[in-house]
Amino acid sequence: MILVxxxxxxxxxxxxxxxxxxxxxxxxxxxFAQNGVEALQMLRESDAIDMILTDIQMPKMDGLTFxxxxxxxxxxxxxxxxxxxGDMKNIRTAMNRGAFDFLTKPIDFEDLEITIxxxxxxxxxxxxxxxxxxxxxxxxxxxxxxxxxxxxNNRYGLLQEIAKSIEAKHTKETSFAxxxxxxxxxSIIKSGFGHALSDxxxxxxxxxxxxxxxxxxxxxxxxxxxxxxxxxxxESPSVLESYIQKLHQLFNLPMxxxxxxxxxxxxxxxxxxxLEDHQPESFxxxxxxxxxxxxxxxxxxxxxxxxxxxxxxxxxxxxVDLQEAIExxxxxxxxxxxxxxxxxxxxxxxxLARWPIPNQxxxxxxxxxxxxxxxxxxxxxxxxxxxxxxxxxxxWKMQFPDICPSIISVNLSSLQxxxxxxxxxxxxxxxxxxxxxxxxNLEITESVLMENTEAINVLSQLRQRHIGISVxxxxxxxxxxxxxxxxxxxxxxxxxxxxxDIHENTNSLEITSMxxxxxxxxxxxxxxxxxxxxxxxxxxxxxxxxxGQGFLFSRPVDxxxxxxxxxxxxxxxxx
Numbered sequence: 336m337i338l339v340x341x342x343x344x345x346x347x348x349x350x351x352x353x354x355x356x357x358x359x360x361x362x363x364x365x366x367f368a369q370n371g372v373e374a375l376q377m378l379r380e381s382d383a384i385d386m387i388l389t390d391i392q393m394p395k396m397d398g399l400t401f402x403x404x405x406x407x408x409x410x411x412x413x414x415x416x417x418x419x420x421g422d423m424k425n426i427r428t429a430m431n432r433g434a435f436d437f438l439t440k441p442i443d444f445e446d447l448e449i450t451i452x453x454x455x456x457x458x459x460x461x462x463x464x465x466x467x468x469x470x471x472x473x474x475x476x477x478x479x480x481x482x483x484x485x486x487x488n489n490r491y492g493l494l495q496e497i498a499k500s501i502e503a504k505h506t507k508e509t510s511f512a513x514x515x516x517x518x519x520x521x522s523i524i525k526s527g528f529g530h531a532l533s534d535x536x537x538x539x540x541x542x543x544x545x546x547x548x549x550x551x552x553x554x555x556x557x558x559x560x561x562x563x564x565x566x567x568x569x570e571s572p573s574v575l576e577s578y579i580q581k582l583h584q585l586f587n588l589p590m591x592x593x594x595x596x597x598x599x600x601x602x603x604x605x606x607x608x609x610l611e612d613h614q615p616e617s618f619x620x621x622x623x624x625x626x627x628x629x630x631x632x633x634x635x636x637x638x639x640x641x642x643x644x645x646x647x648x649x650x651x652x653x654x655v656d657l658q659e660a661i662e663x664x665x666x667x668x669x670x671x672x673x674x675x676x677x678x679x680x681x682x683x684x685x686x687l688a689r690w691p692i693p694n695q696x697x698x699x700x701x702x703x704x705x706x707x708x709x710x711x712x713x714x715x716x717x718x719x720x721x722x723x724x725x726x727x728x729x730x731w732k733m734q735f736p737d738i739c740p741s742i743i744s745v746n747l748s749s750l751q752x753x754x755x756x757x758x759x760x761x762x763x764x765x766x767x768x769x770x771x772x773x774x775x776n777l778e779i780t781e782s783v784l785m786e787n788t789e790a791i792n793v794l795s796q797l798r799q800r801h802i803g804i805s806v807x808x809x810x811x812x813x814x815x816x817x818x819x820x821x822x823x824x825x826x827x828x829x830x831x832x833x834x835x836d837i838h839e840n841t842n843s844l845e846i847t848s849m850x851x852x853x854x855x856x857x858x859x860x861x862x863x864x865x866x867x868x869x870x871x872x873x874x875x876x877x878x879x880x881x882x883g884q885g886f887l888f889s890r891p892v893d894x895x896x897x898x899x900x901x902x903x904x905x906x907x908x909x910x
Contacts, residue, residue: 414434414435490557521559669891725767794822
């Protein structure tokens with residue numbers, strides 16, 4: 336459908352006469368508007384318009400102003416200006432505002448038809464490409480958030496639902512609970528009758544859980560015979576106890592699998608919403624702890640309590656120690672190489688925080704990084720890592736001017752992204768190290784980008800400095816196509832969860848392949864994390880993955896060891 340925007344009374348009759356055959360054959364369709372205001376209203380009411388032919392001089396809203404409003408529509412639409420005012424200024428203004436072409440009046444209808452054909456062909460190509468990309472994202476979403484055997488939510492999908500329940504509790508004061516359960520007989524069925532029958536058992540369990548008479552629930556399969564149920568509305572402890580009793584009774588009933596019947600008891604680890612740590616992962620971790628107690632207890636249901644992990648006191652001590660460690664610069668920066676899968680050369684390093692303490696080897700980043708984010712200590716910690724990483728990169732460039740890796744990657748948290756001094760801190764760190772923006776890459780998780788839509792302005796300012804922007808752990812969140820397009824990103828990092836078993840898990844292989852194909856279509860570089868086998872490298876190279884990172888190449892190492900890696904590379908090149 337073509338929208339013609341022109342206030343000349345004769346234009347409608349003229350178009351219908353000239354293109355009557357193509358209109359009659361259904362090849363072309365026309366709608367007409369008198370001015371830009373009327374045209375915008377028609378565009379908002381219909382998504383069937385493919386291209387626009389617009390005059391410049393019109394009442395209420397002229398054609399050039401009308402062009403400036405077209406970027407509000409997500410569907411691909413191209414506009415061609417037709418005007419008697421074909422001077423260079425108008426042509427340049429029209430093109431700057433997104434016009435696809437410019438024709439002058441009086442109209443040469445042969446030239447107009449050629450332009451219409453060319454424009455519609457271009458729009459159709461854009462729409463086909465967008466549909467292909469959208470289908471890829473939807474398939475990727477299904478693979479990432481749903482268990483492909485049972486159709487239930489998987490771990491990532493469950494974590495999203497837990498996050499929603501946490502938010503609902505804050506706003507609506509609703510109570511929820513998370514139950515993790517397993518079925519004892521699964522391992523016997525799998526070892527005695529094989530995968531086909533054990534898969535049928537899992538599907539039967541999934542259907543029973545879905546149809547169980549428990550309202551407001553989300554059912555997920557985590558792995559093997561482990562399932563979880565998120566009870567989104569729990570009126571009282573007694574109601575929760577009744578739900579748990581129903582689940583136990585559910586598996587006392589035999590399950591018919593071909594010629595055999597299976598009955599089994601289940602263990603349940605339960606956690607309620609009064610958990611002190613309100614992170615989705617913490618609820619799942621607490622349920623994990625509780626079900627381990629249930630497996631070794633006469634009571635088949637165990638409720639989590641804080642005494643199981645003694646987290647509170649330890650957490651407080653760690654927080655105090657972490658603040659001191661940041662202030663006294665006890666936090667060290669370690670470097671893990673990022674390697675070109677084509678050449679085998681070190682392309683860059685990722686800077687990682689490491690915390691050594693007396694009487695212990697290390698405190699895990701999995702423990703102190705989330706704590707730093709929750710307490711706000713991530714701001715001074717991130718500033719420390721950024722400054723030291725840039726300084727080290729500057730030293731490497733001086734020491735190895737010919738073969739120095741080109742990029743130093745630094746992780747950026749959600750709090751850092753909205754911190755008002757971020758740009759100033761980055762500019763200072765680069766300047767003191769004698770670096771330009773091309774030497775720095777900032778890694779931001781997909782979930783952070785989705786939760787901080789106002790951060791696009793900050794990212795744009797970073798890109799103006801030629802600083803690279805990577806979406807870290809890609810695949811574990813769900814970015815819409817239009818949102819991915821709107822982000823000024825330069826690369827994607829595939830989460831290690833998909834790489835660790837890519838050589839034996841077809842689901843992981845398919846997800847990884849789709850992410851790489853998606854990246855190629857969006858003209859983004861790809862880094863695969865968690866590579867620890869040569870087989871991983873071979874597969875990723877065949878999939879045209881650009882870069883790799885993992886223990887196969889090197890563990891994170893201190894600056895001196897990283898320097899030795901660069902030096903060894905120089906030695907190999909000079910042999």
